[in-house]
Structure formats: structure tokens, C-alpha cells
Amino acid sequence: MALNSYLADRRQHPANQSRNAMIMTHVVCGYPSFEANWQALEVMQEFNVDLVELQFPFSEPSADGPLFVKANQQAIENGVHVQDCFDFMRKVTEHFDFKVVMMGYYNTVFKTGHRAFLEQLKDAGAHGFILPDLPVDEAQELHSIASELELSPIVLMTPTNSDERLAQLANAADGFIYAVARKGVTGSETQMNQEVAEFIQRCRHLTDLPLAIGFGVSSANDIDFIGQHADIAVIGTAALKAWEEQGAQGLRLFFTQLLDQIDQK
Amino acid sequence: MALNSYLADRRQHPANQSRNAMIMTHVVCGYPSFEANWQALEVMQEFNVDLVELQFPFSEPSADGPLFVKANQQAIENGVHVQDCFDFMRKVTEHFDFKVVMMGYYNTVFKTGHRAFLEQLKDAGAHGFILPDLPVDEAQELHSIASELELSPIVLMTPTNSDERLAQLANAADGFIYAVARKGVTGSETQMNQEVAEFIQRCRHLTDLPLAIGFGVSSANDIDFIGQHADIAVIGTAALKAWEEQGAQGLRLFFTQLLDQIDQK
Amino acid sequence: MDLFDFADGREGYYGDYGGTFLPEILHSTIEALKAEFRAAKEDPSFWQDFVELMQSYSGRPTPVTHLSNLSQILGGAQIYIKREDLNHTGSHKINNVMGQGLLVKRMGKDRVIAETGAGQHGYATATMAARFGFHSKIYMGALDVARQRPNVFWMENMGSEVIAVTDGQQTLKDAINECLRDWVTNMDTTHYVLGTACGPHPFPEMVSWFQSIIGKEARAQMIETAGGLPDRIFACVGGGSNAIGLFQGFMDDSEVQLVGCEAGGFGPGKGNHAARLAYKDASVGVAQGMKTYFLQNDDGNMLETHSVAAGLDYIGVNPILVHLWEQDRVRFEAVTDQEVTEALKISMRTEGVIPALESAHGFAQAIKEAEKMRPDERILINMSGRGDKDIFTIADALDDSHWKQFIQTKAEQYGAE
Amino acid sequence: MDLFDFADGREGYYGDYGGTFLPEILHSTIEALKAEFRAAKEDPSFWQDFVELMQSYSGRPTPVTHLSNLSQILGGAQIYIKREDLNHTGSHKINNVMGQGLLVKRMGKDRVIAETGAGQHGYATATMAARFGFHSKIYMGALDVARQRPNVFWMENMGSEVIAVTDGQQTLKDAINECLRDWVTNMDTTHYVLGTACGPHPFPEMVSWFQSIIGKEARAQMIETAGGLPDRIFACVGGGSNAIGLFQGFMDDSEVQLVGCEAGGFGPGKGNHAARLAYKDASVGVAQGMKTYFLQNDDGNMLETHSVAAGLDYIGVNPILVHLWEQDRVRFEAVTDQEVTEALKISMRTEGVIPALESAHGFAQAIKEAEKMRPDERILINMSGRGDKDIFTIADALDDSHWKQFIQTKAEQYGAE
Ligand SMILES: Cc1ncc(COP(=O)(O)O)c(C=O)c1O
Numbered sequence A, B: 001m002a003l004n005s006y007l008a009d010r011r012q013h014p015a016n017q018s019r020n021a022m023i024m025t026h027v028v029c030g031y032p033s034f035e036a037n038w039q040a041l042e043v044m045q046e047f048n049v050d051l052v053e054l055q056f057p058f059s060e061p062s063a064d065g066p067l068f069v070k071a072n073q074q075a076i077e078n079g080v081h082v083q084d085c086f087d088f089m090r091k092v093t094e095h096f097d098f099k100v101v102m103m104g105y106y107n108t109v110f111k112t113g114h115r116a117f118l119e120q121l122k123d124a125g126a127h128g129f130i131l132p133d134l135p136v137d138e139a140q141e142l143h144s145i146a147s148e149l150e151l152s153p154i155v156l157m158t159p160t161n162s163d164e165r166l167a168q169l170a171n172a173a174d175g176f177i178y179a180v181a182r183k184g185v186t187g188s189e190t191q192m193n194q195e196v197a198e199f200i201q202r203c204r205h206l207t208d209l210p211l212a213i214g215f216g217v218s219s220a221n222d223i224d225f226i227g228q229h230a231d232i233a234v235i236g237t238a239a240l241k242a243w244e245e246q247g248a249q250g251l252r253l254f255f256t257q258l259l260d261q262i263d264q265k
Numbered sequence C, D: 001m002d003l004f005d006f007a008d009g010r011e012g013y014y015g016d017y018g019g020t021f022l023p024e025i026l027h028s029t030i031e032a033l034k035a036e037f038r039a040a041k042e043d044p045s046f047w048q049d050f051v052e053l054m055q056s057y058s059g060r061p062t063p064v065t066h067l068s069n070l071s072q073i074l075g076g077a078q079i080y081i082k083r084e085d086l087n088h089t090g091s092h093k094i095n096n097v098m099g100q101g102l103l104v105k106r107m108g109k110d111r112v113i114a115e116t117g118a119g120q121h122g123y124a125t126a127t128m129a130a131r132f133g134f135h136s137k138i139y140m141g142a143l144d145v146a147r148q149r150p151n152v153f154w155m156e157n158m159g160s161e162v163i164a165v166t167d168g169q170q171t172l173k174d175a176i177n178e179c180l181r182d183w184v185t186n187m188d189t190t191h192y193v194l195g196t197a198c199g200p201h202p203f204p205e206m207v208s209w210f211q212s213i214i215g216k217e218a219r220a221q222m223i224e225t226a227g228g229l230p231d232r233i234f235a236c237v238g239g240g241s242n243a244i245g246l247f248q249g250f251m252d253d254s255e256v257q258l259v260g261c262e263a264g265g266f267g268p269g270k271g272n273h274a275a276r277l278a279y280k281d282a283s284v285g286v287a288q289g290m291k292t293y294f295l296q297n298d299d300g301n302m303l304e305t306h307s308v309a310a311g312l313d314y315i316g317v318n319p320i321l322v323h324l325w326e327q328d329r330v331r332f333e334a335v336t337d338q339e340v341t342e343a344l345k346i347s348m349r350t351e352g353v354i355p356a357l358e359s360a361h362g363f364a365q366a367i368k369e370a371e372k373m374r375p376d377e378r379i380l381i382n383m384s385g386r387g388d389k390d391i392f393t394i395a396d397a398l399d400d401s402h403w404k405q406f407i408q409t410k411a412e413q414y415g416a417e
């Protein structure tokens, strides 16, 4: 689908000549504000990120770590509604080069209605969606509407899964696979080590889709490690932390430290 | 014994020509002080009381009402010991005309030892003792020593007793009978009415000993009523209350109101 | 009727409700739990061990008590109560927790985590962990920690670490989220002891199974001591574990009315209460691992809830009960804080029993209905817990000035130290 | 051995101890009570009614629980506890109180009075009065009212009037005096529900009889669940009702050692403790209706006493136990506040049980001795009550800063109202 071919093409993008991994970043809609989101996205664009997850805030973000929990909560308190997120997403997808996937919790989708939600998502220009609390076993109907609408349901693979389960997940997946490098929630650091490499290897055997490696990416070394074993590095908490500390300037500094060394290779 | 003949004689005392009841008053040893006790006794002597109960303070005065409870407690806090009470009693019996009986709780006697206690009591010049928490059923040994020492064990009769029990009490009694005019503890007022008269009548039938009527005597009318049916009016709480309010002067006033009218008849 | 015969439907679903909505990382953990639970459920010696443990440690069977005074005053049905308050730790929560403890031992894990709202489940879990020798961590909304300090005190003294959760509304649902976060990190060593018949499959089934001991006992006791089945049964519904526990005993007795009593708080209106089914303010959603009715807004974000009873103050509800409600097998009613206080007062004065504020919801609804019933009819209320634990809340509700004075004196004493 | 066969001695005497030392005005009341009690004791249906009431209302029989963890840690005898804490209202006091309630009904009276120290007996009496529909007044030392406000709160809410006694030391003994004063005024309508196996005959016998339900159950349970009689039995001794209640079950088992555990407070020395027999600071006296050992001075005036456990903080002791002590049938030991706190901590952490501070005295002594016994020996401790009620005292004893903070916050909140 659209996302698959974008990613295939994007690998050839000039920015990715020296980078061995593509980059996906993360923004929580409406936190601290939509204006701030826009500025952050502009910085990300400067650094040629390839994909952005726009998280729709949910009151029970049980798979998120403390920083994102706070962001979700604050966004809701700011009065951010689902409709606002779609509106914002449309503006983003119309303006920026990177592609956008929706990230959030299943209840947001369920409450809006499967088809209604996905149609609005499509309409807003997204290419896929990540719902970490929706197991594939519960996702048949949603995925089939997605397929109809050419939206990629991004599936998570985790180190606790058996090969049998990984195969089942691969079957349901499209666009790319989000391989969770370790147990735990977002935002804690992961040791990019042999164990992670072996896990990626297990995933690799079972799917041809690009593999995005998430949870805890925060240094050039991490990206280098991911590049060696997989396709996409997911940068979430570390970027938000940088923003929290010094706003757009902090974020720019963060990406510089993270990527310049690689880009100048 | 000594007390019996004293009471028989005392009835003929000039002070008792116009009074139809003899008078027994009450002092708690060492409350508020032995000096105050002495002054109170002087007032009582002025008014020709016939008998005085000297109460030995006890920490658990369960048959006493609030005013005497406080007096017992305060006396103990003042450091009054059993020996002090005996010493005081000796001074009192040597100095005053009225006769003295010890009033207190059985543990004071028990702890000193039956014989030791009664010998000291005798030595201090008392004529008897009132122990409201010692039932006659438990008193055989003590009473037989008392009899040996010519001390009168004053027994209580109460309106709740059956005639059979009253007879048993009469059997154990000596000196006089303390007839409790009503249920309850010391210090609450009693209606001197037909019911009380009937109760006294019941006692009268069963003993030839003088009958002292206690609990709540506070007016000339009460004394008149007691005089009509019995022999001795016991004045306890009302007198202490008068003392508490205005000391010796208050006590004098109280006795004046109580007795002058009668004495002037 | 076997609620847990999934042969005709999807495993873990009760009608449209239930399911397992969890991050993929817990998939194998949940599968292992399901397998272990299934094995335990099929092993008669497991249930026997459970019953023996509950007898020797928690004093089961708990009796059924006839409230003859209250029945007479109301002039209607004969009221009986099932005395879960007499359990060790003071509520039915211990049934579930000891059962899960046995399961944890079977699984060879050595650490448990639990969420708690009122603190009763945390208290029970801390107790179980002490008894089984497990490490334990209890997550509790920071607001609840502040409100329910006595329970926190006991948990800590039994060796549990109590974590005050400062996210979200800082109450039960946030503690559940935090438990899930711990679990996705430590699933190898750790079992999540869910406290009510909610959450992802197999929890609703598992908790219901352990709590079914209530209904099993109660049915036999009613026949023996009251001379027959109750006409109506009342149980408060927070997550829905004590209710389903009792109801299961009477599921096949179609003449027995089952009544779930929810927290009506200040009355109808979003944010005023925690009634998911009795009022019309909730709708179907998916959160905290399950599909069921939630008090949520149009975006699917959860609403604030309110109840005088912390243990009923929850956004979601047992999916099995929702199914039974849709099938008209269980009736749902809501009871306001005000009605609860009145029910509590009359129970204390006429019978010398102090229901927990949660349980008092069942009492309040039963009292309303008993008056209109005949004296030869029978009512059974689940007294899910005792009210001692609620002294701070009840004293506030009754506005007891002596109590306040006492607390102020105590505070001065501490201040002077 | 029938302790209550007075054929060879004086009725109401146990060796030299006991008797009926009351104002004459109560003579007929006590005689009537003796007669009624005697009739009830000889009427098998009375005991049966009592047992049934305790089953349906209070959850009896209470279980015996094996403390396997604690036994293993100590490496000595196997420790079992009799779970009186699981009774309704949380202690063994309810046994006595419900029994006396039945007797009051038999006597046709409609008002009860009771003294209370820790508040457990008052709480139980208020409960009984509510259940039986009696008027009730509870006398409690003003100091205890201040210390034990939670119990006062419940008593009042169950409809009892609680009177703070400001005489004397303002503690238990003064409350007893005040009860006697009420009783000498209102004996026609009123029964005095004495809370422990003390006071004038027939109270020691009567309270012992109702409490013997503990020992009856426990003996059978030990044989059934522990495989044999205990080698030693431990019970705390305040007035001495839970101890005599348990001991009676094993009176004829001469190989079973019976150990009474008194309040050692700060240790030996007059005024430092409430140990009448284990230390040498008490002597025989007559007060509060009976002849027994009292903590008194040479004048026969009572000493101040001290214990961390309000329910043990009493000047006198059960005359039956004194007799059994003189006959070497019961051994007496004292346990200090400090040892009690330690016993409480280890019980909570290793077994998930919270003994009342009173009961923890039995635990502490048992722990001391268990270590030196063989693993095939058995110990039985009477867990006479639960420690929830002691939260203020225990928090103070453990110097819990969170608790203090909580109380201060609560106080500020009340102050702001
Ligand atoms: C005493 C008591 N009853 C009822 C409940 C509600 O839970 P559930 O609906 O799971 O029984 C609680 C929860 O804490 C509780 O403590």
C-alpha cells in the first residue's frame, strides 16, 4: 500500500544516503499546544525525518511512560478533542514531506466507530495507525476496513512473543513492523545489545516489511545499531524531553547531536 | 456494747429534747485537709451532733456519689494514709463529745489485716465501723473480732432486701442499723415519702437497734420525717456541699437552717 | 447456565463484552496465565486447597445473618445478609486474592503487584503476599492514598511497597494503568493480582470463579437457615466481583431476582456518580484491557466519577454483568450517597452491623424494596465488607464533631513532638 | 476438673479468691442473677441457642490457623493461633456479651450498662444492645475516651450513650466503679454487662462459661487440624476472660502447659506495668466486687498502671486464674511494650495477621518460647482480637511519620470548615 511504497522510495532519499536507518518521530497532539507541535514538526522536517507518529491523546495511556502520560493528560485538559487531532493532521500532511501515522489507543477508534475513524484518518492524509492496546486477535474488522482504505495497520512485535506468534503478527501487518526492543513502557532506556539484535533477527526472518525499532532511542550509537539490524529508528521520549527543556532550540540541538555525525559520514 | 449504750443515753441528752432524731454527720479524712476537718467537726459539735462517721479515703469508692468520690480521691492525692486517719481519729475522739465510727471500704481493713485494723480502730477511740462493700456473708471473722473488741459493725439495710435477708442482716448488726432510704449512691436527693416510711417499718419489725436513715438528708423536713419513723438522721453530702461553698461559715449556716427550727420547738 | 462455556462464542467474551485488550508484550504472559488458570480450574484438588485455605486462614464459611429487627421495622420481606465482612481483612476481596496467590505459587512467580482504590484489595493483597512470602507492590492513586491512609498503613506494615500514583485523576483507574506499566516490564517474575472481575480475560472469569465461593455457600445457607431461596438478591457493584460472586450461586434459579447496586453519588448526570448501567451516562468502550460500559465522553476519554464509597468509584464494570443485564437476568439500580448514609445508620442502630460504605449500597436498595414486599418473601444482601475501614469517611458523612475534635487533638500532639 | 463445682468450698470462691463484695442494695439483684444464670447453665437449650447465635451473627466457629512461616523462621515449635479476631466486632469480647444478652432477655430487663477500657467490650456491648433492642450506656474513663475515639464513635452510632468518667485515673477501673454506681440506682431495669472474668460472683463464672466456647472449639480443632493437642497455650491476661476461655478447653489435659501473658509495660516496678502475677508488685486485696491480686499500695489504694495495650491495663485479675496459678496449673509471664511491638511487626510481615496489642502479648511470649522448643511440638496462641482498632496506638508505637502527616492534614481540613 501507500506506506510500503513510500518507505521503499524513501530509503533512496538524499538524506538517507549517509543514514543507515530511517527516522520516525513522535508528537502528542495538542501538547503542549498545537502551535508547539507545529514548531516541533518544522524542526523534524529540517532534519529530514521520514515518518511522524501523531498521538491522539487518551485518558488511559497504559502503554506509555511518565512523560507521555503527562502529555496525554495535559492535552486533554487543554481541551483537545479527536476532531482537533484530525484537523491538525490534515494541516500537517498537506504541509510537510514526511508521512504521518496515527498513534493512540483503541478506545478512541472504537468510540468513533471503526469505519468512521479510518475514513477520517484517510481523509486527513495519514498512511497508517498504531494501536498498542489492540491485539491482532481483536483487530480483524478494523484491519479489513483499513485494507479497503489503503491504510496500514502497524503491528507491534515484542521479545516475549514466540516465533509462532510473531508469524501470526507478521501476517496481520502492513506498512512496517514496530519491533519493541524491550519490555516496559515508552521512555526508559534500552541497551542496544546482542539480545536486541537477536530479537530483530527473529522478526526479520518472519517478515519482509521494514522493521522500526522503538523504546529508548536517544543517541547516535542507537541509530547506528538499529541501522545495522533494522530499518527505522523510532525517536519518542528523548525528543520530547529535549523540547521540554529548551523548546524548538532544544529539539534542534538534540537532532544535531543525534544525526549530524551520521549525516556527515 | 459501748455504742448501743451511748445511743440509748444520748437520746436523753438536752440537745435531743426537741429533736425527734439524733444526728450523724460525715467527714472524709484529710479532705480538703485535716485542719478543715477539725473546723468542720467543731461546727458539728456546736450543733450537738450525736455521731460522726470518719471516712478513710479509698481509691475505688464505688458506693459513693460524685462529691465524696472527689473527696476520697483528693485526700489520697494530698498524701493521706491509713495511719494518718487513725491518728486524726484519736485526736477527735479525745477532744469531742460525739462518738465516732469509721466509714470506709473493706480493702482498707483487709489490707491492714482484720485484727490489726480493729485494734487500731479501738485504740483510736472509735465505737464502730461501716463498710458498705462488705456483705455480712463475708464478714463473720471481722465481726467476731469486733465483738471481742467491743466495736459495733454497722450493717446496712436496703429497700431491695427481702424480709428474710433483713432478718439475717439484723442478726449480724450491732450499735445501730444504717437503713439506706433508696437505691443509688450517696448524694442524690431522696423523697421522704410513704415508701420510705414503709421500708423503715419493715426494718423496725426486725430489729430493736436504733435506725439511722441515710442518703440525701438535706432539710428540716427530712429530719422531722426521720424522727417520726426512725432514730438517727445521717447528714452527709449536704453538709460537705455547704462546706465546699463557704467553709466553716457555710457549714454553720447549713446546720442553723437544718436544726434551729427544730431545736426551738 | 455456565457463563464460562465459551464453546459457542469467542473465549473471554460474554455477549459483546469482555475480551483481552492488552499490549502485545503481555500476550505470552496472559496466555500462560490462561493455561495455568484453566489447569487449576480443571483440577479439583486446587479448589479444595482454596476452600481449605479460606477456612483456616479467613474463617470461611462466613455465615448468613437474619436481620430480624430491620425486617420487622420495614414491615416487608425478611432480610438476610451474607457476612463477607467477617473475612480476614474485612471484605470479600480476600477470596480472590488468596485464590490468585495459590495460582502464583503454581506459576512459580515470586512477586505480585496490585491496584487498589478503597484500599481493601491492596490490604488483602499485602496480606496474601505476607502469608505466601511474595514481594509486593501496591499501586494506589495519590488521592486515594491521602483518603485511605489507614489501609496504606497496614499494607506497608505487612511489607508491601505502596506507590502513590500521581497520573490522571489519581484514583483507581490510574492505579490500574500503572499496574499494567509495571507488568509489561516485569512479567517474568510478576503476577498482576487484579482486584475485581474486570480487566482482560481471563481476569473476569478468574476473579468470578474465586468469588463464586460466596454464592455457593450462600445458596446452601439460605435453604438451611432461611428455609428457602431468596426472592431477591442485592449486591453493590464497583468492578463487580462481590456481585458476580454471590449471583453465581443463584444463576440457575430463574425465580431469584438479581439486583446490582451502583454508586449513584450525587444523582444522575455525568461526573456526579459512578453508575455505569443504572443511569444513562455510560457507553460501550474498550479500556483497561476489556470491552464494557464506561463512563466516558464522546472522544472515548474517561469522565471523572464520584461516590462516597471509594470502592465503587470506578469508570468501568464487569463485562459478565453487562451481558446478564442485557439479557434481563440482572437488574441494575443506583443508590445515592445520601441514601447510603441513611441505610448505614439504620443498620448500625437496629442490628449492630456496620456495612462498608460499598456494601451499604446493597443495603439501601434492599431497604427500599423490602418495604413493598411481603413478610414471607426473602431478601439476601451481600455485606461485602465491614465499615470500620471507613471511619474517616463515615465520620465526615455524619459530620461527627467529637471525631473531628479527636483528630485535631491528635494532630496537635504530633505537632508538638 | 470442674472449676465451678463449689460443693467442697464456698460458692463463688476459687481457693481463697473470688467472692461477692458488693453493696447490700445489690444483694437481691445478684441473687436473682445467680439464679437465672444457674438455670440457664443447667438448660441445655440455652447453650445451644448461644452457639447458634454466635454462628449466625458472629461467624463462629473461628478457625485455628497454622503460622507456618513464623514457625519456620523461629525454627522451633509449630505455632497455631485461635482466630478470635475474626469474630464480629473483632474480638472475643462478643462471646461474653451475646451470652449475657441472652440472659438479659431471659430476665426481662431492657437496659444494659457496661464499662470499657480499650473500647472493645463497649463496642461489643453496644452491638449486642442494638441487636437485642436494649437501651445501653457505656462507661469509659475519660482518658480512654480520648485515646480510643474510633470505638467511641461506633458505640455512639450503634445507639449507645457513652459516658466519659472523670474520676480517679479516668481509666477502666473508674469506669467499673461508675457502672456499679449506675447499677445500684437502676438494678430493676438494668443488667450490668461486665466485660471480663472479674468482679463479684457470678461474673467470673458466667464470663468464663460464655468464653469457654473458645477452648471447646480450639481443642477439637487442634486435634483435627494440627494432629494433636498443643504442648503450650498462650493467652494474654487483662481481666482474664480470653485466657480462661481458651484454657478451659484444656483443663483436664495435664500435659498441656497454660501460660498467661500479662502487660509488662516498661518492665518491673510499681506503676510501670499491669502485671499482677508475673511480677512481684501486686498483693491480695478486695475491690471491684472480688478478692484477688491487685496492684495496690500498703494502704490498699490502687496504683497507676501502664501498658501499651489499653485492654490489659487493669489493676486486678481473674480470681480463677490466681487459684490456678497457685496450684501451678497456669504459669504467668509478663511481656514488655517493646517486645509486643516486635511481635506485632513479625506477625504482620511473615503471616499477614494483625493481632490486637493485647493479643500480641501472647504472641510475644510464644515467640520467645517457641525458639527453644522442638519442631514437632505445638503451640497455640489466642489471637483474642484484631489490631485494626489500635491503629492510632500502633502508629504511635511505630512512630509512623506518614500517619502523623495524614492526621495533621485531616485536622487542617476540619479546622478550615
Ligand atoms: C467492601 C467492598 N465492597 C465492594 C467493593 C466493590 O468491588 P466489587 O464490585 O469488585 O465487589 C469494594 C472495593 O473495594 C469493597 O472494598
Ligand SMILES: Cc1ncc(COP(=O)(O)O)c(C=O)c1O
Binding pocket: D091, D092, D093, D117, D118, D119, D120, D121, D195, D196, D197, D236, D237, D238, D239, D240, D241, D242, D243, D310, D311, D312, D356, D358, D359, D384, D385, D386
Ligand atoms: C482484643 C483483646 N484481648 C484481650 C483483652 C483483655 O481482656 P481479657 O483478659 O478479659 O481477655 C481485651 C480487653 O479489652 C481485648 O480487647
